[in-house]
Amino acid sequence: MTTARRPATLDDVARAAGVSRSTASRVIAGNGFTSPVARDRVRTAADRLGYVPNAAARALVRGAGVRLLVAVAGATPSVLDDSYINQVVSTSAQVCAPYGLGVTVEWVPLDEPGRLTRLADDRGVAGLLLVNTTDAMLGLVPRRLRGRTASIGIGSASVPSVDIDNGGGTAAIVRHLYATGHRRIAMVTGPPWLTCATRSVEAYRGLLRQAGLPAREVVGDFSAARGRAAAREVLRRWPDTDAIVGISDATALGVIGQLRADGVQVPGDVAVTGFDDIPLASVTALTTASHPVRRIATAAATMVLEQRPVPPLTVFPSALVLRESA
Amino acid sequence: MTTARRPATLDDVARAAGVSRSTASRVIAGNGFTSPVARDRVRTAADRLGYVPNAAARALVRGAGVRLLVAVAGATPSVLDDSYINQVVSTSAQVCAPYGLGVTVEWVPLDEPGRLTRLADDRGVAGLLLVNTTDAMLGLVPRRLRGRTASIGIGSASVPSVDIDNGGGTAAIVRHLYATGHRRIAMVTGPPWLTCATRSVEAYRGLLRQAGLPAREVVGDFSAARGRAAAREVLRRWPDTDAIVGISDATALGVIGQLRADGVQVPGDVAVTGFDDIPLASVTALTTASHPVRRIATAAATMVLEQRPVPPLTVFPSALVLRESA
DNA sequence: GATTGTGCTGGTAGCGCTCCCAGGTGTGTG
DNA sequence: CACACACCTGGGAGCGCTACCAGCACAATC
Numbered sequence: 001m002t003t004a005r006r007p008a009t010l011d012d013v014a015r016a017a018g019v020s021r022s023t024a025s026r027v028i029a030g031n032g033f034t035s036p037v038a039r040d041r042v043r044t045a046a047d048r049l050g051y052v053p054n055a056a057a058r059a060l061v062r063g064a065g066v067r068l069l070v071a072v073a074g075a076t077p078s079v080l081d082d083s084y085i086n087q088v089v090s091t092s093a094q095v096c097a098p099y100g101l102g103v104t105v106e107w108v109p110l111d112e113p114g115r116l117t118r119l120a121d122d123r124g125v126a127g128l129l130l131v132n133t134t135d136a137m138l139g140l141v142p143r144r145l146r147g148r149t150a151s152i153g154i155g156s157a158s159v160p161s162v163d164i165d166n167g168g169g170t171a172a173i174v175r176h177l178y179a180t181g182h183r184r185i186a187m188v189t190g191p192p193w194l195t196c197a198t199r200s201v202e203a204y205r206g207l208l209r210q211a212g213l214p215a216r217e218v219v220g221d222f223s224a225a226r227g228r229a230a231a232r233e234v235l236r237r238w239p240d241t242d243a244i245v246g247i248s249d250a251t252a253l254g255v256i257g258q259l260r261a262d263g264v265q266v267p268g269d270v271a272v273t274g275f276d277d278i279p280l281a282s283v284t285a286l287t288t289a290s291h292p293v294r295r296i297a298t299a300a301a302t303m304v305l306e307q308r309p310v311p312p313l314t315v316f317p318s319a320l321v322l323r324e325s326a
Numbered sequence: 327m328t329t330a331r332r333p334a335t336l337d338d339v340a341r342a343a344g345v346s347r348s349t350a351s352r353v354i355a356g357n358g359f360t361s362p363v364a365r366d367r368v369r370t371a372a373d374r375l376g377y378v379p380n381a382a383a384r385a386l387v388r389g390a391g392v393r394l395l396v397a398v399a400g401a402t403p404s405v406l407d408d409s410y411i412n413q414v415v416s417t418s419a420q421v422c423a424p425y426g427l428g429v430t431v432e433w434v435p436l437d438e439p440g441r442l443t444r445l446a447d448d449r450g451v452a453g454l455l456l457v458n459t460t461d462a463m464l465g466l467v468p469r470r471l472r473g474r475t476a477s478i479g480i481g482s483a484s485v486p487s488v489d490i491d492n493g494g495g496t497a498a499i500v501r502h503l504y505a506t507g508h509r510r511i512a513m514v515t516g517p518p519w520l521t522c523a524t525r526s527v528e529a530y531r532g533l534l535r536q537a538g539l540p541a542r543e544v545v546g547d548f549s550a551a552r553g554r555a556a557a558r559e560v561l562r563r564w565p566d567t568d569a570i571v572g573i574s575d576a577t578a579l580g581v582i583g584q585l586r587a588d589g590v591q592v593p594g595d596v597a598v599t600g601f602d603d604i605p606l607a608s609v610t611a612l613t614t615a616s617h618p619v620r621r622i623a624t625a626a627a628t629m630v631l632e633q634r635p636v637p638p639l640t641v642f643p644s645a646l647v648l649r650e651s652a
Numbered sequence: 653g654a655t656t657g658t659g660c661t662g663g664t665a666g667c668g669c670t671c672c673c674a675g676g677t678g679t680g681t682g
Numbered sequence: 683c684a685c686a687c688a689c690c691t692g693g694g695a696g697c698g699c700t701a702c703c704a705g706c707a708c709a710a711t712c
Contacts (some may be wrong), residue, residue: 007447007449007470009697009698009699010698010699010700011698011699019661019662020661020662020663021662021663021698021699021700022661022662022663022664022700022701023660023661023662025699025700025701026660026661026700028699029699029700031700031701032660032701033658033659033660033661034659034660034661035659035660035661038660038661050447052447052448052449053698053699054386054449054450054697054698054699055382055392055393055448055449055450056381056382056383056385056386056390056391056392056449056450056697056698056699057382057386057667057697057698057699057700058698058699058700059382059392059667059699060380060382060383060386060667060668060669060697060698060699060700061666061667061698061699061700061701062667062699062700062701063667064382065382066381066382066385066392066393066428066450067381067392067393067427067428068428070419080416080420081620083409083412083413083605085416086409086412086413086415086416087409087412089412089415089416089419090406090411090412090415090416090431093396093415093419093429093430093431094406094431096428096430097430097431097432100448100450101393101428101430102392102393102394102422102427102428102429102430103419103428103429103430104419104422104423104427104428104429105416105419105420105423106423118376121333121376121378122378122381122426123333123378123380123381123382123668124380124381124382124392124426144333223605224605224606224608224609225605227609228609250605250606253606253609253610254609256609257608257609257610257611279409279549279550279551279576280550280576280579280606282550282551282583283550283553283554283576283579283580283582283583284579284583284610285583294407335667335668335669336668336669336670337668337669345691345692346691346692346693347668347669347670347692347693348670348671348691348692348693348694349690349691349692351669351670351671352670352671352690352691355669355670357670357671358671358690359688359689359690359691360689360690360691361689361690361691364690364691379668379669380667380668380669382667382668382669383667383668383669383670383697384668384669384670385669385697386667386668386669386670386697386698386699387668387669387670387671387696387697388669388670388671388697389697449698
């Protein structure tokens, strides 16, 4: 409305409201004593001038930082292209917006966890979101950011974390396969250094051991491409396999693509399951387990932004989603 | 290595290097005259102290802003959940990281483009990335941010834009269908208000008209769910359809899912094509056109960050990707 | 009436940085 | 030898904001 050549500052607001800058600051920031009269006048003036607090100035004086750093561990920088990571970043950005904070993603090489320290030492970093967290990273969070850090996908005492119940989800899947008569169940796993992936594998192993069945594992990396190759490897090593558990939906879709290309019927000859329940899973009729990434990311980002002191570990349940591939 | 209780400031660096703060600033920021000796001493001191410039202070004095705003137009806030948007946000965040800038996403309702002004008026906003841009939005970019704005997916004189060649990609697909003998070609379109989606539709219409064939259009929205419903509608209205062009891969996969569920052979009875070449397209053997979202987003974000004055419109070519669905 | 609160206000010192300006050197030109 | 002009430096102001502190009024208490 106002033809603001120069955007309004707190001084402008204070002058327009006929109070001091201090009072205006108190009203806007909402701390300290203010009379109803002053409150009202400052608010009106601010509205009229279209005043928007300057995030940089506020951050500077508060020593607060202006962005959330999403630090993703991985073997190569290409982890950042992953759709899971994309969702975490995008969701965090949504959560941060109302706080006037931005989001930044960075890759932390597996063999150089120290990179985390360097990245997080930037005073512009207001909080830390650890993804694909390794144990090494937990010890490298700068003291300044303790209490402003959360991890997605690892259980830890030092840093609050939020995760899906990988073990539970995988167990439900394996139980379902067993219940439907499968006895020669293979798994395409995730990278072994990833705690959350490991939990799935452990659930798989545990259940098979309990049933007196041998495990058949091929290492994967969540990708569809690796899933294709892994499918071949599984059938080469154990040709009588009648079910393949994928660590992710992408993996499973890769497996299915390869099997069908090789003339193997799914689920006729081999049942295949995924994990994540991505939108395409319903279209491709994939049996999978739910993985509400956005809810997880929202919970984690909120933990950081609000400095929730209490819940050290939040676990979202994973529900079995039955479709046709198994 | 230094036990930095308090993080190093430029003053600390200057003191350690034995120069004034001004000189240190010049060396770090890399502008103004500095002697090789001073440069070296300052750099060494900065390294030793682990100095990282304070983004907030820098932004404050430069009047610069601390984050890139990705503004996405759409009917509902759920556009922000879209995987395409996720990729744009995530890629932008990667591009912004080295600049010390964060990223924020916000939804601009179709029926309230003015929201854009309010969001962009925040002084913390250093640049603007418009996605799913409508004409109304172009006029609402605050003056302060002209020249710090780019649009993904619209051709416009007022704002530099970068986009995929939707028309060319779709034309290549339609030509391929025609060349392989299809004459009753339907299309599941995108939302009509979206310029970039419209270009695809126009290419489709133009080519059919040229060939003397009637257009068969059903409105979609890029989603797989809508694709399923649209497939039904196409076959209900034009039962003899022998090819369906999807506006996106998700749409196409939805179409395929529904067709197969209804006992229609793909590509035997009906050929189906997508657009985007998402990772799963190769797994599902979908014929499609490439759409390098990350390269597009990188180009757009870079335009904003570096204030490229020159290229008003960058168009990435879209290549036909032949697979088995058509 | 003196004293202690309680509620509110304005002045002011910075947060860490950049940038302008006034100066300092040293080298070349009239 | 004066002068211009390059290159380089330090001093200092100030970006917009918050937080601290002193101070004022008014009421409640002794």
